[in-house]
Amino acid sequence: MALQQIVEETVTGLGYDLVEIERSAGGLLRITIDWPWQPGSDLFINVEDCEKVNRQLQFALEVDGVTYNRLEVSSPGIDRPLRHEKDFERFVGELIDITLKAPMGENAAGMVSANRKKFRGTLERDATGAGWQIVWSDEPAVKPGQKISKKRVPAPLHALGFTLDELQAARLAPVVDFKGRKPKGQA
Structure with missing residues (x-):
């Protein structure tokens, strides 16, 4: 066997x-x-x-x-690999890291560098419900104690649709919060 x-x-x-x-x-x-x-x-x-x-x-x-x-x-740990369809279904709404097999090329449509292969964002179902997409913002993270202007315009969100065949690797993004787990609605 x-x-x-x-x-x-x-x-x-x-x-x-x-x-x-x-x-x-x-x-x-x-x-x-x-x-x-x-x-x-x-x-x-x-x-x-x-x-x-x-x-x-x-x-x-x-x-x-x-x-x-x-x-x-x-156990899989905080940076658990995602390999199967059921893994992606389980972690919808979570922050993930993906690496594509090939750079985006002409499909980039000016939103990101054409030779980019790595992305970090929130995993979502695409509009059709049959595929997957990752949604992210290029806005820098807010540092603790930093004041944010109410007049500041937030950076636009980007979305990239993908199929599991296009992925080289996918993992949960390790997010460490030493203040304990928050209920899903608060996160």
């Missing part, structure tokens, strides 16, 4: 989603897991979840003769 199949069957059998399998030099096998997504659910992977999957994977990999020197099971 192939490594991908063994790991996926074991992880899903325990009630988790497989996010990523990474094999590195030195025999490191890194497995990233998450809870299956359900709207309104805010479950997070903890150490006990990783330990449970690690123990089960050790047995499964040993039975099938998969060689590795070290096994790591972890």
Whole structure:
């Protein structure tokens, strides 16, 4: 049995989603897991979840003769990769980073540099509801304590539509707030 199949069957059998399998030099096998997504659910992977999957994977990999020197099971973290359609559906409205496979070229229409491939913005469904778009503003972030003029005109919003086939990589943008989580309506 192939490594991908063994790991996926074991992880899903325990009630988790497989996010990523990474094999590195030195025999490191890194497995990233998450809870299956359900709207309104805010479950997070903890150490006990990783330990449970690690123990089960050790047995499964040993039975099938998969060689590795070290096994790591972890949560996706604050910069979680987005790979599948369900990942994008789960994180609509969140700040993400995307990298396109090819620069925008003539499609840029003057809104951004034609050779730009990386973008950070809010993930949204496009107007048709069939595709995706990222929306951002080139306005610099406001520094703590900085006074903002009420007369200042906000920078225009830009939107870029894309398909999953056009993406080289997509991740949640790591946003660290040491004041704790805010309810979704306040963020």
